[in-house]
Amino acid sequence: MVVVLLAVRARLQRVFRISEWQILLLWSIVAGVLGALATELFRLALHAVDVAVLGSGGGLVEIARSLPVWARVLSPTVGGLIAGLLLVWARRTAAQKATSDYMEAIVLGDGRIPVVQTLARSASSLVSIASGGSIGREGSMVQLAALCASLLGRCFRFPVARLRLIVACGAASGLTAAYNAPIAGAFFVAEIVLGSIAMESVGPIMVAAVVGNIVMRWLPGYQPVYEMPVFPEIHGVEVPLFVLLGVLAGGGAALMLRGLAASRAAFARLPVALPWRLAIGGLIVGCISVWVPEVWGNGYSVVNAVLHSPWPWTALVALLVAKAAATMATTGSGAVGGVFTPALFFGCLLGALFGTGAHALWPGQTSEPFVYAIVGMAALLAGAAQAPIMAILMVFEMTLSYQVMLPLMAGSVVAYFVARSARVGSMYEITVRRQAQFEERERLRAQHVRDLLEPAQTVVGPETGVEEMRRMFLEYPVKYLYLVDAAGHYLGVVPLKSLNAADLNPQQPDIALSFVSQDIEPLHADIDLEQALERLLQHRGERLPVIESLKNPVLLGVVSKSAVLATYVRLSA
Known part of the structure; x- marks a missing residue:
């Protein structure tokens, strides 16, 4: 059946020239409907449990007031025990790397939400809430709505990026159905879960939220959870x-x-x-x-x-x-x-x-x-x-x-x-993680070459002999030695190729100063990493020398291409 539907979808795309974003908007409508129905199903299940166990389907506060003292104490206690047993079962059925949290599935995962684990956790939540637990029901409602959207995307073999987005659409629909706030539901997913209000993602999410709100209003027995009074004019x-x-x-x-x-x-x-x-x-x-x-x-x-x-x-x-x-x-x-x-x-x-x-x-x-x-x-x-x-x-x-x-x-x-x-x-x-990542990226952006310095191990003085320099070239896999004077000021480099040609010119003094070259311009310690990376990419070697400044050209060390690239990888993570 799924193969047939996929073939029909592909044919419709070819015939009517429907683009990918138009297809995604259509799928967001389906996710919105499923999210609203999942939310309503959880609400009906809560009502059914209260009627079956506590003998009343009204509000939990009304039920608590009508119960004797012993029942008020016993109900949330037994409910907590049963809910805990369901959680233990959920943990045992969970795959090693799977996560049932829809936020992680959208941001960190591949959009796949495990079915059995999610249903077990939702059942645990239902028991906790129905028995009098002081906790909100919206978490499980949104989780079930996201699960329905995830199953939809997996059924039709969505790629990972689209699957994540369709799960976000389901979550927005679930939150909208729970609170009658489609715009806030969309922005909840965009602002908290995705951390972005780019139109490419917010557009389908808004469509799903609006559809979820419309479906909830069509269902029998609908009423807003909060009855707001008229807000007066504020001076x-x-x-x-x-x-x-x-x-x-x-x-x-x-x-x-x-x-x-x-x-x-x-x-x-x-x-x-x-x-x-x-x-x-x-x-x-x-x-x-x-x-x-x-x-x-x-x-x-x-x-x-x-x-x-x-x-x-x-x-x-x-x-x-x-x-x-x-x-x-x-x-x-x-x-x-x-x-x-x-x-x-x-x-x-x-x-x-x-x-x-x-x-x-x-x-x-x-x-x-x-x-x-x-x-x-x-x-x-x-x-x-x-x-x-x-x-x-x-x-x-x-x-x-x-x-x-x-x-x-x-x-x-x-x-x-x-x-x-x-x-x-x-x-x-997920908000805490994103804030930590943002602060880390800001810290990395504020870094300079000085923060990535490594010791310069191939440093020679003006009077260093040829044999000593050859020994250093053998010891270290480098093509240049860094030449400094007695005060540590950078004078230039001694290339390996110049030593190899020394035997052809016996008249040349056999000290480092006679082989000095200005082939490599050093980096200044306080330039930012973007400028340093540009210089390093132009340089064929792995490292560049770093000096304090032009006025004070003391050699501080070297900076490696791999260290700067690693920092940029962390910035883009």
């Missing part, structure tokens, strides 16, 4: 408050990332198997939910409640602390899921707290707390994900209000730089 005097909120959100993002890292390290030190670690994480969530049932799940219902009704600051603080502890326990124990939604949750509560305080101090000059909650969502997400453009676009698409843009830009950009200054990385490992 200029209030903008500094949003900048200050950005500073706090950036600090909050840094604390969140440090807390997640510390939690993972703490659970990794526990002398128990992975299933028991997830069970302990679930037990912590269950114990917290005895007093604060709102820690169950991804927090959609809580965010919507904060956005539509005023909360006392004491309740906001208590919920923020409890949710943070529950999220650290769930994520740190090793549960599979996303921290995208928890970042929005923390940003909402932090913004609401800030807005409550600002409104209490200046009631006539500040907006209602929900306004700051909306901006806080984008600001903390921008800092935690290190993706301010995506965060701004996501909340803008949720509100569909132009009035929100100025506060969003002020808060999100400031939060991004504050979190970046804290050097805590990003909640996505």
